[in-house]
Amino acid sequence: AQTVTQSQPEMSVQEAETVTLSCTYDTSESDYYLFWYKQPPSRQMILVIRQEAYKQQNATENRFSVNFQKAAKSFSLKISDSQLGDAAMYFCAYRGPYYGGATNKLIFGTGTLLAVQP
Amino acid sequence: EAQVTQNPRYLITVTGKKLTVTCSQNMNHEYMSWYRQDPGLGLRQIYYSMNVEVTDKGDVPEGYKVSRKEKRNFPLILESPSPNQTSLYFCASSSSPGTGSVFTQYFGPGTRLTVL
Numbered sequence: 001a002q003t004v005t006q007s008q009p010e011m012s013v014q015e016a017e018t019v020t021l022s023c024t025y026d027t028s029e030s031d032y033y034l035f036w037y038k039q040p041p042s043r044q045m046i047l048v049i050r051q052e053a054y055k056q057q058n059a060t061e062n063r064f065s066v067n068f069q070k071a072a073k074s075f076s077l078k079i080s081d082s083q084l085g086d087a088a089m090y091f092c093a094y095r096g097p098y099y100g101g102a103t104n105k106l107i108f109g110t111g112t113l114l115a116v117q118p
Numbered sequence: 119e120a121q122v123t124q125n126p127r128y129l130i131t132v133t134g135k136k137l138t139v140t141c142s143q144n145m146n147h148e149y150m151s152w153y154r155q156d157p158g159l160g161l162r163q164i165y166y167s168m169n170v171e172v173t174d175k176g177d178v179p180e181g182y183k184v185s186r187k188e189k190r191n192f193p194l195i196l197e198s199p200s201p202n203q204t205s206l207y208f209c210a211s212s213s214s215p216g217t218g219s220v221f222t223q224y225f226g227p228g229t230r231l232t233v234l
Contacts, residue, residue: 108161
């Protein structure tokens with residue numbers, strides 16, 4: 001069964017600095033999708049960034065970028081120029097290939113709570 | 119505005135009293151799912167639906183029911199709630215394969231349920 005592991009329960013970063021959140025996963029599939037979701041105190045789940053496994057290029061969205069290492073099954077999130085509004089719980093999630101994915105299930109890690117210090 | 123809505127946002131109830139949490143999306147998505155979020159466990163899928171009248175169990179379906187009579191709505195039903203169903207519940211929807219945002223799941227605002 002696929003699993004997603006986030007080994008950093010909590011992290012802290014100074015405003016304007018860069019922080020990297022780690023995520024590893026386990027799968028036997030070659031085609032899949034990876035996501036980072038942000039959950040602020042409001043509890044809303046907000047999509048931060050998405051990566052398709054067949055794409056070699058790392059995804060970027062403004063200040064957010066990923067380091068996708070397929071062979072190592074690693075999917076880290078880098079936040080540049082951290083802002084106070086980045087403080088939240090961050091979840092890494094995996095979604096298998098659609099041909100075997102009728103469940104459309106996202107498998108989540110346990111989350112990393114990010115604090116941003118002014 | 120494209121969105122997933124859930125009601126109620128907060129609910130406190132007692133053991134055994136049937137309740138329904140509604141979920142609606144306005145994006146014409148085929149796929150919808152329910153998740154529960156518990157501390158230290160992340161989110162886990164309860165039930166999912168691929169389209170109208172097509173539903174199936176996720177990882178933690180015990181004690182829950184769902185229905186999909188209309189494409190936009192996917193209610194979660196707890197026939198006889200118990201304290202271990204106290205949790206934060208999320209509804210999510212996504213489009214089917216072949217579209218630009220395939221498999222990106224959009225989440226509702228969450229429903230905080232407490233069962234006494």
